[in-house]
Amino acid sequence: MSVSAPVKNLGASPALEICGLAKRFGGLPATKDVSLAVMAGERRLIIGPNGAGKTTLFNLVTGDIKADAGSVKLFGRELLGLPTQRRVQLGLARTYQILTLFAGESLIHNVVLSLLGRHRARLDPWRPLASRRQLYDAALAALEGVGLAGSSGRRVAETSYGERRRLELAMALAQRPRVLLLDEPLAGLSQEERRTVGDLMQKIAREITIVMIEHDMDTALGLAERITVLHHGEVVVEGTRAEVVADPRTKEVYLGD
């Protein structure tokens, strides 16, 4: 297996560098020798038909599942072998395709839980959480960023699907991650909500590198600088928007080989 990284955009340093990553589920290879490098500040779109191994790739990067081989580096630091929470401490954040929010809690409590993940107070069993004004102020600011400050006290169960998507985003952004993985941030949204969430993503600061899985090309293509096409767990095409669209292999992947 090749360990040499496919270095592109010489001059910029890679924020996320994946080399020869592989994972099998039983006899079924879900990820086969995937290598890609995402530069700092880049917006990368990952596309591919169902079962291409996109979410598996995210799960390998976050440590939700263990890789069989390869390497994943975050700003040069090897992530494989570290537990998920350590990777998060190093600046990795992620939103989920299937929403996994704390449904019985208020929106602001969800964001506070997210902030606690990188806060040293998280094991303090004595001081009331509600007295930590700084945490609540930061959480409210994060909600404001996605236009949900007005409903911070509502419970997640009482909110719409679109609002939950925005909450997902607020929770991830509140942590001030360096690399943000977005797993289908627009899935299940109406046209109008897509535009709202798309605008929010557009506004995310450049200090945050974004890797995004998305099927909605209209919105996603507008955001992404480079696109990686995955198929059968392999990188088929990678390049700028124009390059990928022009490449015959892209059509092949989507129209069947």
Next chain:
Amino acid sequence: MTRRIFIATLVAAMLLLPVVIRNDYYVNLATQILIAALLAQSLNVLLGQGGMVSLGHAAYLGIAGYGCVLLTLSSFNQLTSAVGAVLLGTTAAALFGVLALRASGLGFLMITLALGQIVWGVAYRWNDLTGGDNGIRYPARPSPFGIDLAGAGRFYYFTLVIWALATYAIFRLSRSAFGASLRGTRDQPRRMRMLGHNVWLIRWFAFVLSGFWASIASLLDVYYNLFISPHALSLQQSAEMLLMAILGGANTLAGPVVGAALITLVKNVVSTYVDRWNSLLGVLFVGVVVFMPHGLVPGATALMERLRRSAVRAKFLSGADAAGATK
């Protein structure tokens, strides 16, 4: 407002209990309820807030209990024995936590059950140390600051103070950052990990705190009974604590206390009138699970809320009628 009055009445009742009821039997019963409540509350840190079902909680009752008795009998003073016993119980919890947290759900339950049974087996079989099935006597209740605790009333107050402190600490825990994290790992462990939380450490810490408060309760238990036997470590004890918490409502702070009170009362009072009190307990449990699946406290709260609402509606309707009549 009604809540405050309710709590104030409750506190007053607890404080005045030995003064009003001058019968040692009932005062002792109240003491037993407090000890059982603390055990159920300590277990509920794991169960209610952490979502971890443990069937080995009696192990701490036994380890700290035997620890206290044996340390005192090997001529340590009572304070040293008490501190040593709590350290012993808490350390055991820390070790058991490492073992039990290798699994979750049913696996966790089975490991705690097995660990509890091992400790029980040791207490039952190691005759030279524990006196086996006969148990061992504890010489006398301690007298902190020179206050003699031999009487029922005084020991009740002693227990009440310890219980109140523990309850306050557990209340603080539930409102703290750690409490929020713990409930987070109960509801969405994978998500918590992705938010940077060390799920294992959070659960382990809950396990240790739970063991710590159970050890405190076990000291009270030894002082109350002046005796310990393998029965304190039996599976039945563990199951009973679990039952108390679930019966009262594991998702509330008051639940385990209510559950402990009810079960202790059925065991001690009803059993003098009804031979098959165990069956009665079973029927009670089934009834609560069927009609109030979240336990007595949440069930009663929901019921009160419904009554209040229908009262408001009735008032509103009659008011509307009256307004209609005047026109």
